[in-house]
Amino acid sequence: MISSDVETTIRFYQDVLGFPLLEMFENRDYLGSTHFFFDLGHGNTLAYFDLPGLDLGPYQEVLGGHHHLAISMERAEWERARDRLTAAGIEHAHVDGSSLYFRGPDGERLELISDPLLEMYGKPVG
Secondary structure: OOOOOOHHHHHHHOOOOOOOOEEEEEOOOOOEEEEEEEEOOOOOEEEEOOOOOOOOOOOOOOOOOOOEEEEOOHHHHHHHHHHHHHOOOEEEEEEEOOOHHHHHHOOOEEEEOOOOOOOOOOOOOO
């Protein structure tokens, strides 16, 4: 994923969503760029880059591009994240009792889902 502001992205994912920052280092492919990772749980990480000096413009949903990222969480963690989104004044939609849809700091569409892994809305996936 791409971040327009490293500090804002870290505050959002770590403080609002509850995903700790794991590591941060300079991007080896683009000098001056930061490569950083968040712990999503279940052995998964989410990687971000900032690309200073490149005018990438605002986030856009395009055919064949990123539509949204769904992240599975334990129900208790999901409820805490929902409460932090509300407290931070971040608009979100609650769908089917287990999904929260909202936008990240750069407008990217995100979803937190509280169904167990390999389930969606109470039904097996796969």
